[in-house]
Amino acid sequence: MKADVLVRTDWNRKSRRITRHTIRRMLAHWQLYVILLPPLLYVIIFHYIPMYGIQLAFKQFQAMSGIGGSPWVGFKHFDQFFNSPSSWRIIRNTVGISLYSLAAGFAFPILLAVALNEVRGRFFKKTVQMVTYAPYFISTVVLVGMLMQILDPRIGVINQFITLFGGDPVNLMGKAAYFKSIYVWTTIWQGTGYSAVIYLAALSGVSKDLQEACVIDGASKLRRIWHVDLPAIRPTIVILLVLSFGNVMNVGYEMIFLMQNSLNLTTSEIISTYVYKVGLVNANFSFSTAIGLFNSVINLILLVAANYAAKKFTDSSLW
Amino acid sequence: MLLIRKLKMSDYIIAFVILIAVFLCLVPFLFILSQSLSSNRAIISQSVTVYPIDFNIEAYKVVFADDGMLYSLFYSVVLTVGFVLLALITTILAAYPLTKKRLRGRGFFLLLMLFTMYFSGGLIPDYLNVKNLHLLNTPWALVLPGLVSVYYMIIMKSFFQSLPDSLEEAAHLDGCNDLQILLKIVLPLSKPALATMSLLYAVFRWNYFQDALFYVTNEKYYTIQLKLYNVINISQDFVGESAIVNLPSEALKAAAIVFGTIPILLVYPWLQKYFVSGIMIGAVKG
Numbered sequence: 032m033k034a035d036v037l038v039r040t041d042w043n044r045k046s047r048r049i050t051r052h053t054i055r056r057m058l059a060h061w062q063l064y065v066i067l068l069p070p071l072l073y074v075i076i077f078h079y080i081p082m083y084g085i086q087l088a089f090k091q092f093q094a095m096s097g098i099g100g101s102p103w104v105g106f107k108h109f110d111q112f113f114n115s116p117s118s119w120r121i122i123r124n125t126v127g128i129s130l131y132s133l134a135a136g137f138a139f140p141i142l143l144a145v146a147l148n149e150v151r152g153r154f155f156k157k158t159v160q161m162v163t164y165a166p167y168f169i170s171t172v173v174l175v176g177m178l179m180q181i182l183d184p185r186i187g188v189i190n191q192f193i194t195l196f197g198g199d200p201v202n203l204m205g206k207a208a209y210f211k212s213i214y215v216w217t218t219i220w221q222g223t224g225y226s227a228v229i230y231l232a233a234l235s236g237v238s239k240d241l242q243e244a245c246v247i248d249g250a251s252k253l254r255r256i257w258h259v260d261l262p263a264i265r266p267t268i269v270i271l272l273v274l275s276f277g278n279v280m281n282v283g284y285e286m287i288f289l290m291q292n293s294l295n296l297t298t299s300e301i302i303s304t305y306v307y308k309v310g311l312v313n314a315n316f317s318f319s320t321a322i323g324l325f326n327s328v329i330n331l332i333l334l335v336a337a338n339y340a341a342k343k344f345t346d347s348s349l350w
Numbered sequence: 351m352l353l354i355r356k357l358k359m360s361d362y363i364i365a366f367v368i369l370i371a372v373f374l375c376l377v378p379f380l381f382i383l384s385q386s387l388s389s390n391r392a393i394i395s396q397s398v399t400v401y402p403i404d405f406n407i408e409a410y411k412v413v414f415a416d417d418g419m420l421y422s423l424f425y426s427v428v429l430t431v432g433f434v435l436l437a438l439i440t441t442i443l444a445a446y447p448l449t450k451k452r453l454r455g456r457g458f459f460l461l462l463m464l465f466t467m468y469f470s471g472g473l474i475p476d477y478l479n480v481k482n483l484h485l486l487n488t489p490w491a492l493v494l495p496g497l498v499s500v501y502y503m504i505i506m507k508s509f510f511q512s513l514p515d516s517l518e519e520a521a522h523l524d525g526c527n528d529l530q531i532l533l534k535i536v537l538p539l540s541k542p543a544l545a546t547m548s549l550l551y552a553v554f555r556w557n558y559f560q561d562a563l564f565y566v567t568n569e570k571y572y573t574i575q576l577k578l579y580n581v582i583n584i585s586q587d588f589v590g591e592s593a594i595v596n597l598p599s600e601a602l603k604a605a606a607i608v609f610g611t612i613p614i615l616l617v618y619p620w621l622q623k624y625f626v627s628g629i630m631i632g633a634v635k636g
Contacts, residue, residue, distance in 0.1 A: 057454050062528035063447040067459065070444030070498055075594050077479065077495050078466040084475030098478065146367040161622050162372050165379075168614050168621065170557035172575045176582040176607045177382050186600050188381050191396045220374065226625055252360035285560050289579070303473075310474045311564060323472030 075242065086323035101317075106322035117300070124303040128287075129279040131135060131211055136219045141264075141333040143223055144230035145256055163224030176215055179204060205294035215292060215300075218283075226271075233267040234260060265344045277337030280329045302326045371460075386410070386604035393600045409503055409605035419609070426556065429573065433493050433555045434548050438496050443549060445506035446532050467500045483620070490569035491565035492573065502550055507545040510536060519613070521606070546624040553621065556613065578610045 057064065083098065088108060112118050143163065150156045166174075179188050182203040190200040203209050237260055245255045265267040284303040289297045301321060310319025380400045385393055388566050389404035397403055413419055446459055470476070476495065485491040513536065521531050537544070559575040566572065572580075582603050614621075 037512065042455030051432040053454055056452065058453050060450075060454075060528065063450055063453045066443050066529065066532065067447040067453070070440050070503075071459065071462075073440055073494075073497055074463055074466060076483075077476075077497070078470065080580050081479040082469075082479050083472050087474065087478075107519045127431060142369050146364045146371075149364045159372055160366055161618075162375050162625075162627075164622065165618070166375055168553055168557075168618065169611055170559065170575055170578075170614075172582070173578045173607050174559075176578065176610075177378055179582070180385060180600070180604060180607070181378060181381055183600075186385075186396060186398075187392050188399055189397065195398070196397040220378075223371070224375065249414045252358065253363070288560070307471050307564075311477065315477070320472055323474060327469055327472055329462065334468055 075222055085320065085324055087317050088324045090317055092320075103315060104317075108318045109325065111318065111327070112322055115158040116192055117305075120297070120302050121302055121305050124298060125248065125282055125303075128211055128301065130215060130280055132215045132218060133272075133279075135215050136222070137275070139223045140226035141230050141261075141268065144227040144234055145260060147227065147231055148234040148260070149256075160224070160228075163227065165224070166221040167225040169221075171283075171285040171289060174217065174221060175286060178213070178290070182213070184343075200295075204290065204292060205293045207298040210290070210295045212299040214287060216227035218286070229271070230267060235263040270341050270345050272338050273341040276340075278330070279299060279333055280326055290293040362504060382604050384580075386601055386608050388601060390599045390601050409599070409601040410609075412602055413605045413609050417579060417608070418572075419574075420573045421580075422572050423609075423613075425571070426574040429489055429492060430555045433497075434551045436493060436498050437499075437551045437555075438544065438547055438566055439498055441503050442508050442532075442537070442544075444498060444503050445510055446536065447528075448507055449510045463498075463500050463503065477564060487568045489571055492555075492561055492571075496554075496561065499551070499554070502547055506543060506547060509540060513539055517523050537615075542624070544618075548620050549617070549624050552617070553614070574610060578606055581606045 037292070066188060070269070087098060089103055089105060090098075091104045091107075092098070093101045096102075147156060147159060150159065169177075182189055183204040184190050184200040184205075189203065189205075194200055203213060241263075243260050245259050250258065280300050280302070282303065284301075287299060287301055288304050288307065291304065303326070306319050306323045306326070309315050309322065361434075377400065384400055385406055386400055386409050387402035387407065388398045389406060389408075392398050392403040410526040432561065433540065444463065448456060448463075455461075471479070480486055480491050480495060484601070485494065517535055517539075518531055519537050526534065559573070562573045562576040565580075566576065
């Protein structure tokens with residue numbers, strides 16, 4: 032008993048000493064804290080204070096009483112969302128578009144990177160890279176504008192081909208069945224060159240000895256790529272793949288919103304566009320916050336899970 | 351080696367993949383460019399593909415004579431420059447202290463920032479916050495809420511970490527304090543990273559569209575993207591069934607699209623030079 036007390040006071044003294052030491056150290060480097068202050072204030076004002084507003088998901092927002100003063104309603108908005116016929120369609124659209132993008136898109140950057148890695152001429156390689164990641168830098172508004180011009184039933188190039196071969200012009204943007212494909216292949220067009228850069232970086236780290244040994248053993252170029260290059264970048268492939276699973280519920284808002292019209296809405300409405308329409312257009316703040324919160328929480332869970340998986344499979348992770 | 355080696359099957363496959371990629375990336379731009387340079391009649395008669403027909407620059411004349419368009423362009427340039435400056439300063443102020451082991455609570459501060467990357471209040475809480483700060487319908491609504499990208503901050507931090515410690519220690523011994531070290535030692539050495547950051551932030555601000563949609567209703571503060579959206583998107587619901595004649599001319603739409611990409615094209619040579627290095631720094635310590 033006595034020993035226990037003794038130990039505890041000893042520990043107290045020690046912790047006090049540590050605290051004093053800490054404070055002295057913090058004071059010695061006070062400038063670092065001053066430097067950090069503006070970004071810290073920024074994060075608090077523009078990221079943490081809005082989180083206070085999340086409570087709206089469980090309240091009925093009244094403009095007069097503000098966020099804090101509005102009455103609580105519990106899970107009413109969540110009930111309303113999950114009991115509405117459109118909710119599952121919207122969730123299904125969101126997840127469907129994500130998984131489709133993932134399945135269709137993930138091989139192209141690897142293919143491009145592997146091909147580019149074999150190109151020897153520096154100038155040619157640079158030019159090809161410059162061209163292939165140009166689409167990444169055009170804005171979503173411009174991208175969708177181009178898309179609409181190209182797919183237009185009257186003047187679009189695609190329909191020129193269709194009519195050339197005797198078909199009837201199709202309003203591609205107005206067909207709900209085509210929406211997912213149009214969206215996914217457009218994002219692949221825009222993102223392949225950009226994503227290839229990461230794989231290209233990984234490929235530049237592949238052991239030259241291994242490649243030469245392979246060539247001496249008489250392997251063809253394709254065999255070398257298959258047995259040496261691809262296995263070497265497998266960790267990169269796995270981590271990028273796993274992390275994109277973490278983002279399955281996180282579909283870009285801008286492009287889908289811009290591509291939407293009343294004809295394709297059954298397949299093009301996703302959570303983020305719905306949140307915008309319910310919240311800002313129809314001013315149903317609480318309901319919109321609830322759906323947004325549902326989305327954020329699922330996102331966070333998926334991301335943590337994906338990160339855990341990445342750690343397990345590859346030793347690398349986001350945090 | 352390239353000269354004497356016989357071309358094999360694999361070389362053809364690789365060349366094929368690359369040529370397809372290049373072709374696919376260029377062709378949509380060609381479609382739009384040739385539409386913008388063609389006559390409206392030629393476009394509607396479906397004869398324009400990858401080269402202009404009835405070559406003329408009328409559409410561009412109309413776009414460049416549109417005061418609203420030029421105003422939005424100018425406003426977006428000013429907005430982007432201001433945003434980049436503020437964002438760069440704030441990013442540096444966050445990244446630098448977080449590289450220092452002597453900063454107590456470093457882990458906590460880092461976590462505080464990282465968490466915002468993975469969880470946010472959502473659209474409405476953000477909107478109400480901007481509203482409560484009286485930023486709605488001001489240019490600040492397009493500057494402040496997205497000021498620091500935590501992802502870019504981490505890229506910046508990795509770069510600062512790659513600088514040798516000995517430089518800083520020497521400066522310390524010479525009596526420099528933390529702020530002086532940052533201004534006189536670290537920043538001059540970080541010019542390439544700063545260039546990369548500025549470009550990444552500039553492209554983000556230039557291309558970003560949704561915050562203008564959310565926070566701005568006054569036409570005075572329309573960014574070029576919002577303006578373009580209004581020009582291009584005049585009731586696409588009607589397109590199709592009835593070919594309405596008095597929709598904005600197709601050549602005009604195409605010209606507006608090209609107009610909106612010109613600024614990006616102007617900085618593209620620098621952009622692509624620095625952006626690869628940007629991804630690399632980020633990829634090393636993602």
